[in-house]
Amino acid sequence: MKIAVVSDYLTHHLSYFCEELLSLGNELTFVACKQTPDFRLKTGFNDMSNYEYVIKSYELEDKTPILKIINDCDFIIFGSGDRKLIKQRSKKGLLIFRYSEHLSKSKNFIINFLRLVKWWLILLPERKNKKFYLLCSSFWSERDYKHIGIKQNHMLKWGYFPHLLSNDGFLHEMCSDIQQIDQKLHFVWAGRLIEWKHPEITVEVWNYCVENKIACDIDIYGKGKFKSRLLKKIKNTSIRLNDPVDRRNISSILHFGDIFLFSSDNGEGWGAILNEALSAGCICICNKNAGSTNFLIKHGINGFSYSNKKDFYDCLKRVCYLDSNEKNKICLEAINTIKNMWNPHIASLNLIRQAENIERKGELLKNIIGPASTIE
16 A cells, blocks of 8 residues: 655654554655654654655655655555645545544643644544544543544544564563562653653652562653752652663663553653553553553553552552562563554554555444554
8 A cells, every 4th residue: 555654753653653564565655844853863763864765845845746645645644744735635535544642631621622622623624524534642532532523433542652672582581580570679760850740659659668668669760840849859768860761772771570650640642651661561550641551551450550549559559569470460461462462563454454444345444453443
């Protein structure tokens, strides 16, 4: 199939997905509408110069060749970027997948309402297109987009698909290691130190472990505006605050059996670090308000999820007292969630199957699970 992906710039999540589409024998063009920002380059993003399938539209005054590619392909995947590029395709009623996180990320109701009104207006042309489908890159996307007129039968589960941190080669070794895991628990928190990611949850974990005489190490990896406040909060604890780790080296801080704290609230559209922690075999304790949690986590099976403080402490207590066999089972389930389902290969296969069925029968397949499956 001929496929075009249109977005601001190529992220590492998108690059793995694009490469999978190519490996399946598709003809792919990625249309980049902006340069990769400097702050992204510093965290390990690529400047796109090494990808043959990338066209940098911001370097071209004449957009005619790009418009031809977009209008002639079997389907396009649109994220952010120059909406003028898809205007003709939308008017023609051709197949468009748009991926989006949820829109309501503020704690301020008015801000969220105005954002919904804005996108109701922006998506007027797409709503007239019977072949417009939303790829929900957040569990909460469905809620928001229903409010602005996108029908549920035009929505699919989606997400971000970073590389897997585990592979078959060392699964057996890890299974053996966890049986001999040290009694001291190791908690990891990683991300930007900003308010809605709630790194201060590590203090609650430390207090709980001290009060219950549970031996633990707690490491935070990150930097950001919240750093000075966080330093004050952890001053009288043994919590270690470390510099952030380059995305290419994320496996150096996520290990099989570690307890990963994913505490972001609804400000988190997705949270690809959760994919990475699961694929490394971490035991994840996750806030349900983040975009990825409800798609990726099966509570008590491959991780744990909470919606309030009581739930959090219930999760924490349960995790702290897991035996080796229980830890082993949860860690392997975590790995298999990414290895067997939520990865760029499965996402590519499933989306192509949906696109083919839409063109052939005018409807979505109901028997797909995981990425590109229908929302019930």
